[in-house]
Amino acid sequence: MESKKRVCIVGVxxxxxxxxxxxxxxxxxQTETLESYRERLYDPERLDARLKxxxxxxxxxxxxxxRGTDYRHIVQHSSSLPSHYQVRLRELxxxxxxxxxxxxxxxxxxxxxxxxxxxxxxxxxxxxYTSFAWFRLDDDDIVSDRYFDRIVPYVESESPGRxxxxxxxxxxxxxxxxxxxxxxxxxxxxxxGQLYICAFDESSDRLIEPPRGDHSIIDQFAPTLLxxxxxxxxxxxxxxxxxxxxxxxxxxxxxxxxxxxxxxxxAVEGLEAEFSQVRESDIVADFPLAPVMKEQxxxxxxxxESVGGNGDLxxxxxxTAAEVQTEGRxxxxxxxxxxxxxxxxxxxxxxxxxxxxxxxVVNAPKMKFRAHLLGVPAASELVEMSVWVSRSFEGSVDLxxxxxxxxxxx
Numbered sequence: 552m553e554s555k556k557r558v559c560i561v562g563v564x565x566x567x568x569x570x571x572x573x574x575x576x577x578x579x580x581q582t583e584t585l586e587s588y589r590e591r592l593y594d595p596e597r598l599d600a601r602l603k604x605x606x607x608x609x610x611x612x613x614x615x616x617x618r619g620t621d622y623r624h625i626v627q628h629s630s631s632l633p634s635h636y637q638v639r640l641r642e643l644x645x646x647x648x649x650x651x652x653x654x655x656x657x658x659x660x661x662x663x664x665x666x667x668x669x670x671x672x673x674x675x676x677x678x679x680y681t682s683f684a685w686f687r688l689d690d691d692d693i694v695s696d697r698y699f700d701r702i703v704p705y706v707e708s709e710s711p712g713r714x715x716x717x718x719x720x721x722x723x724x725x726x727x728x729x730x731x732x733x734x735x736x737x738x739x740x741x742x743x744g745q746l747y748i749c750a751f752d753e754s755s756d757r758l759i760e761p762p763r764g765d766h767s768i769i770d771q772f773a774p775t776l777l778x779x780x781x782x783x784x785x786x787x788x789x790x791x792x793x794x795x796x797x798x799x800x801x802x803x804x805x806x807x808x809x810x811x812x813x814x815x816x817x818a819v820e821g822l823e824a825e826f827s828q829v830r831e832s833d834i835v836a837d838f839p840l841a842p843v844m845k846e847q848x849x850x851x852x853x854x855x856e857s858v859g860g861n862g863d864l865x866x867x868x869x870x871t872a873a874e875v876q877t878e879g880r881x882x883x884x885x886x887x888x889x890x891x892x893x894x895x896x897x898x899x900x901x902x903x904x905x906x907x908x909x910x911x912v913v914n915a916p917k918m919k920f921r922a923h924l925l926g927v928p929a930a931s932e933l934v935e936m937s938v939w940v941s942r943s944f945e946g947s948v949d950l951x952x953x954x955x956x957x958x959x960x961x
Contacts, residue, residue, distance in 0.1 A: 557677070558706050560699070561668045561685040562613065562624040566640065567592050567601065568661065569629035589631065598636055600725060601690045603834070604787055606643060608730070609693045611828035614647060616699045623668050626690075627653045627661045666758040669749070675756065682706045683749040683758075687766070691725070692743045693785040695825040701783060702746050705776065711750035711759045714775040716740045720784035721817060721826075723835075724807055727925045730829075731836040731865075733821060734814035736786060739777050742766040743784040747773075782825050804897040808922070812898075812911065816867070816921050836925070838865040838956030843936050847950040853884060853937040854950070860957040861932050866909075867956075868938065869919045872948040879944030880910035883922065883953075884937035891931045899924060910941065913948060933957065 569592060591597075613624060624647075626640055637654065644650040653664050665685045673681050684706040688694065695701075698717070705715045718739035724732045749760040761773035769775055788810065790803030798806060819837055822830040829835060843856050849870070866883050886906045887893070899907045899922070911920040938950055 556707065557621065557673070557681040558703055559621045559669060559673055559681050559683050560617075560623075560702070560706065561665050561683075562622070562688050563665060563685060564605070564624065564626045564688050564690050565661075566605070566626050566628045566636075566690050567598060567632060568627050569631055569656070593631075593633055595633075598633070600789060602636060602639060603728070604693070604725065604730075605690045606639070607832055607834055608785075608829050609688070609690070610643065610647060610650070611832075612693050612696065612698075612826065613649070615828055616694065616696050617649060620699050620703070621672065622649050622699070623651055623672060624649050624688075625651050625653055625664050625668060627655075627664065629656050630654055631656070662763075665760075669751070669758065678751045678756075679753055683711075683751070684746050685749065685760075686744050686746045687742055688744060689742065691787045691789070693787065693826065693829060694744045695720075695781075695783045696827055697781070697825060698744055698783055701778065701781070702744075705746065705778075706748055709748050709776065711748055712761050712773055713748045714761050714769050714773045715746040715748070716769070716775060716777050717744055717746075717783035718777050718779035720782045720786060721821075722786045722788055722811065722814060724811060724923075725787045725789035726804060726807075728834070729836040729925060730787065730832075730834050731923055731925065732808075732811050732921065733817045733819050734811050735782070735817050736814055737779060738786070739779065740767050740769055740775065741784070741786070743786055745769065785826060785829065801896060808898045812920070816919050836863065836923075836958065838863070838923075838958055840865070840867060840954040840956040842952065843955050844938065844950060844953040847938070849881065849938060849940050849948050849950050851939055851942055851944075853939040855935055855937045856953075858933055858936050858955060860955075861927070861929060863923070863925045863927050863958045864933065865921065865923045865956045866936070866953070867919065867921045868953045869917070869951040870913060870948055871917050871951055872913045872946065873916075874946035875915060876913045876944060878912065878941070879948075880912055880941040881920065881944075881948065881950075882908050882910040882939050882941060883920070884908040884935075884939070885924070885933055886935040886937065888932040888934050891928075893924065893927045893931045896924070896926065898922065906937075913944075917951075
């Protein structure tokens, strides 16, 4: 009976790797000069967010999930990365024994780092008895506790040159130093943990691997397996991401919230089964919900209910509409004590000097909405919730449930 092969896995994260003119990053492609590219790539707010997500969320998840796996994770960066970030990455490599830091300004060094790691981990005489694979992970993305449990069987059974995509996961918004708004996210052929099955050619010792290219069309270059049975990743969306570099902060947050609003809502407790280290982190904003209204018919005249509290807040509403809308909105209003209303951010708009509101197009017969308002000063006191519909709303609509959650400022 043939003995089971050893499995060796390498992960790769490019930590704001300086690649001028690289079309795969919008931030790079939009920049006119090397200096402006460098300035935006190394913006402290941008780097701090990525370092926080990587160190406090992504690495603990990798550490837990990879236990018992022959695994190395490579972090690639350029020599121009500001020194204190380089120091922090080196400190992390002392904390996590699977972490390797590769600093180079040469593309070929980074391109060859995977095969170099495989060769270092597995002696030449053992390579024909070993199954190899590597995966990519951005510095602001996270994989499940069970990621390695899911990919190892594919590494053991599939031929070199094949790709595995775990297409189901979650997305969350990162802003104000917090992670919030958990949503179900189906992204086939996404880059998060996309796995490339490899082997060494016995005659030439050359690494056989799938072509490296655009992850979203990888199935055009290599046979690709899609497994979306369980949530296997969290993609973190935030205003500082490269695709929104051309927007001002408020526009970027509104764009992020609009993008999230199209995805199914998930309670934060849903993280426990697959993302235990994320769930335990104090970065995740948790808002215990309390009922405010139930079973009300809505019209253009607001229905009002007194509430009390201060701090960051989340509102969730579920409605049932007689007709699907193209423009008609349900609008949620939050009135604060005189002189304490926080500024409008993201999708929130000013109604009057004491009230903010957010609206949702009802594009399904039964629909659930969620909106967060973060960065609320401790002095801001919420005193009333209201619900109404826009004048463009066609047909009847009922409010099934409205809940509010607030997090007290310390």
